[in-house]
């Protein structure tokens with residue numbers, strides 16, 4: 175298939191950047207979106223041009239490094255990661271507009287690559303549990319009700335890709351933070367930090383400059399791991415509970 | 424790091440909720456629900472107009488006597504007014520500061536526009552429409568400043584006011600904004616306050632029906648005047 179690509183090119187963090195058009199031929203419908211970009215980059219390298227920089231690692235939808243906005247949709251038209259998106263989701267001759275995640279806390283480093291260090295700092299603020307070092311405890315010694323285990327697991331699947339931030343009209347990280355808080359606050363291992371976790375992670379989220387949630391739900395429909403929107407309601411519930419606790423303290 | 428809410432000290436209890444985005448949103452939700460409570464009672468009360476001029480005017484006068492003799496004449500009304508003003512100011516302040524914080528978080532717009540996510544824009548501009556409407560509505564029905572009626576009787580103000588086409592148009596627009604605001608806002612407030620869960624998905628439909636019912640109830644009056652059912 176033949177494609178008309180319009181890609182955001184930006185030399186470095188301080189460059190103003192702009193959209194550049196490329197015509198690409200010889201794309202197979204079986205290629206992944208990243209393989210299509212590899213094909214373009216081979217062509218650019220052969221022509222002596224700078225290849226398009228994009229983030230990727232596992233290419234199997236589990237690491238969360240890939241992710242670009244394709245025709246206005248974070249990770250493109252399917253609800254999956256960019257690496258798991260295939261060219262059969264596009265039409266021959268189609269124009270494809272490719273942009274980086276756009277959010278003040280995710281500054282562009284080069285072309286389509288953004289710095290998602292803000293997510294790491296949010297995790298550092300409270301996305302952990304206190305665990306003793308040494309040999310691992312017997313697996314069945316801590317019993318967890320099945321519904322809690324299932325809900326915690328569903329939320330633990332968040333890969334920190336940042337599509338929720340990219341899709342949100344407010345650049346809000348609420349879905350990401352809600353997935354982490356819901357996951358850890360549901361489990362017995364997460365109880366010691368249950369109150370401080372949500373206060374600290376929300377404080378960090380605000381300090382990084384992510385927007386607030388306006389309940390539009392654009393995040394959930396872009397999330398490759400289908401983190402449910404109700405996780406945000408749960409984040410708010412945990413937040414309310416934590417504020418109440420600190421009221422007493 | 425972007426300098427936005429970052430300089431705020433930490434939330435240490437309900438008294439300092441305004442320091443965080445979620446806290447501010449909770450203030451917005453509670454003040455919104457308080458105003459919604461008033462709006463519903465107001466709408467139902469207005470329907471008394473269909474029982475005739477005498478009964479409607481008596482109702483309006485009775486409102487001024489609630490709580491007597493424990494409360495002085497009109498005190499109840501003034502307590503309500505102060506409460507509503509506090510709610511409105513809190514709501515407006517939260518809406519403005521949060522919207523500015525949100526806009527700063529997306530400094531570079533996407534070149535390709537995607538469909539969806541209109542609720543936020545609708546809430547912001549609908550909210551501004553409501554703010555303008557509230558001012559006009561008070562000048563129209565409460566003080567009578569912009570009302571064409573020659574007496575101070577509420578019934579007269581309604582029939583004279585809605586005798587003017589521009590009032591019917593503006594009130595219709597405002598009720599459209601109110602409907603949209605409740606449509607998203609009622610369910611949104613439940614989410615903000617952490618009440619929604621997988622089993623409460625039906626609440627979204629309830630909020631929509633509720634929003635339509637409130638707007639319909641209010642609009643019955645101007646259109647009854649237009650079509651001569653109330654005169």
Ligand code: HEM
Nearest residue numbers: 388452455456458459518543546550551554608611612615
């Ligand atoms: C001064 C005029 C007003 C402005 C500027 C305004 C603005 C806003 C904004 C920007 C939001 C947030 C929307 C979002 O999260 O997407 C909101 C939410 C809301 N508003 Fe208003 N509004 C106004 C008046 C009212 C009135 C009169 C009511 C009563 C019916 C009301 C009820 C609500 C409710 C219940 C919410 C939901 C809160 C939440 O999302 O948690 N608002 N408003």
Ligand code: SF4
Nearest residue numbers: 332333335336338397
């Ligand atoms: S919540 Fe979903 S979209 Fe957001 S970072 Fe996690 S996996 Fe990505």
Ligand code: FES
Nearest residue numbers: 233237238240257
């Ligand atoms: S490259 Fe790892 S999720 Fe796409």
